[in-house]
Amino acid sequence: MAKNDPNPLICKPKGTEGTRGTTLDLQEHERFPKGILPMNQGNLLQADVPQHSVPEQLPEPTIRRPGFRTHDDWFRLDGDKYQPGLYWHSWTNPKGDNPPEPINEWISTPIHTIAITANERSESFGLILKFVNPNGKWREWAAPMHLLKGSAEELRGELLNMGVRINPGKRSMLGQWMMESYPKTRFIAALRTGWHDGSFVFPQQTIGAENIRFQTEHAAHNDFVRAGSLEKWQKNVSLPCTNNPLLILAVSAAFAGPLLKRAKLQETGGAAIHLVGDSSQGKTTALQVAGSVWGEPQFVRTWRATSNGLEATAAALNDTLLILDEISQCNPKEIGTVVYALANGTGKQRAARTGYARQSFSWRVITLSSGERTLSTHMAEGGKQAKAGQKARLLDVPATSQTHGLFDDIHGHADGRSFADTLKQETGLHYGHAGIALVRALVEDKRDLPGLYAKCCTLPGFKGRDGLEDRAANSFALLGFAGELATEYGITGWSEGDSMQAALKGFDSWRTFRGQGQTETMQILSAVQEFILRHGDHRFSSIADADQHSVRDRAGYWKGNADNDEGRVYLFNSPALREAAIGFDIRRILTALDSASWIVESDIGKRSKKFKVAGSSVSLYAIRPVSLDVL
Helix, strand or coil, X not given: CCCCCCCCCEECCCCCCCCCCCCECHHHHCCCCCCCXXXXXXXXXXXXXXXXXXXXXXXXXXXXXXXXXEECCCEEECXXXXXXXXXXXXXXXXXXXXXXXXXXXXXXXXXXXXEEEECCCCCCCEEEEEEECCCCCEEEEXXXXXXXXXXXXXXXXXXXXXXXXXXXXHHHHHHHHHHCCCCCCEEEEXXXXXXXXXXXXXXXXXECCCCEEEECCCCCCCCCCCECCHHHHHHHHHHHHCCXXXXXHHHHHHHHCCHHHHCCCCCCEEEEEEEECXXXXXXXXXXXXXXXXXXXXXXXXXXXXXXXXXXXXXXXXXXXXXXXXXXXHXXXXXXXXXXXXXXXXXXXXXXXXXXXXXXXXXCEEEEEEEECCCHHHHHHHCCCCCCHHHHHHEEEEECCCECEECECCCCCCCCHHHHHHHHHHHHCCCECHHHHHHHXXXXXXXXXXXXXXXXXXXXXXXXXXXXXXXXXXXXXXXXXXHHHHHHHCCCCCCCCCHHHHHHHHHHHHHHHXXXXXXXXXXXXXHHHHHHHHHHCCCCEEEHHHHHHCCCCCCCEEEECCCCCCCCCEEXXXXXXXXXXXXXXXXXXXXXXHHXXXXXEECCCCCCCEEEEECCEEEEEEEECCCCHHHC
């Protein structure tokens, strides 16, 4: 651009004193192997710098034309001052006998490419961008290259959201600059947070290897932020949890996320604890205390979200903790599916616009939940029946029957509310340090953590009475093990054994609350018995005079005398039996009835029996229910 070109991006102040700036082009910053640029932290953006403060003495770099170049501070060319930023330096097309003149087109505020990224399969290529925001702070983002497809609007939108200013008239040149950038440094792209080849990846840092970076098409909000100090968190948040098993259990759950991979060797999935009890008794406080291990108070989310939204959230918090407050805010018709998804660690498979299957979300996460209702009660409101498998994945733990609601020891406070308020205040001041400290220690810990965890599972207190209880016991054992490791690493300040005792107590409380009547077999028996009580008088009739009675929506027949000791035998047809225990397969229903000895007649090798009904042979199931109390 000629000196007399009236370009509004050129500032020509009658300047005085100021800070001398620096400039870097791609070739220069490639010489920094770690991608660390010698950035000037002084005045950076024209909008923030009064014209009288722009220094008169500025560097005049040697420019290669045509080409892109990023200038990190003010500079001078041909006597004119230019603001910091990415520029296209070229020449005008010569006209007639006039020689070409220089062009200096401002594209954006300062931005650099410092490394090329790709996953281990040489896919998901990206570029790590380093740029400055209006506050003068530098930030990195591993941007996937596929965002450059089409007009690259998504890419520019993310950069604008993070504070990059882009010249609207030259916006396409930003993508051209990226496509022409080939930094020498190569990093591994981690597409989700959590463990990656022995290192732990957070959105803004990686603990372990230096050549791994978190890469996402959306520069998402960083949930893992810190404030205060670990020492004050330990003193004011962690130590008051002592003598409060439910608080210790909640904090131990926060520490358990990274151990799903390191100790339990899970590839996906997790475990979920649901603190259930009366309102305003300390449940939300327990969640906030647990959340302070990883981030600020907003780390605690609510159940009020779609299943798609919770899938994305779980994936974003992979290998850490998902906290969901107040279960009643979730759609009762959807929560059963959500519970299965969270526990299984895989999102719903969806198709892309091209017709091919998109990669679904996956995660390993510990879920900590709260609510006044149990899962079963909430699902019943939506006309759904909670299955035993769902109950084994979201473990109901009674939480408000202690001395002071959820608390046993309020450590000298006047009452439970005062204690809770103090904890909430402290979790708003000190947070995010304990989780980082745990991960750093785990990266350095070379012991056989799976073996140590397996020993915890063999403790007598974790012995289950059936397969579902064994599954739940293993989850509580992981929480106990996590808390003990955090204590051993010097993070919690608790005494040795505190976390494991809290986990044992939590498991026993869950098992007692679950009772003997919560298995799938008992659910089926209860459903069949309830069906008979509801429909026995108008959807069944005596088989002895079946041809004399017309019954609407017939469920079957009965025989015997309701007044004798044995009672009636109800002869169910197959559709009615499925209706009675809706949600269960007919084979599972018959297995439950047979195991309880409710099937009293059957043909050889079968569970049904042929009966003569109005001259025809019909297969029916002969069921005599007994009181569930005797089982």
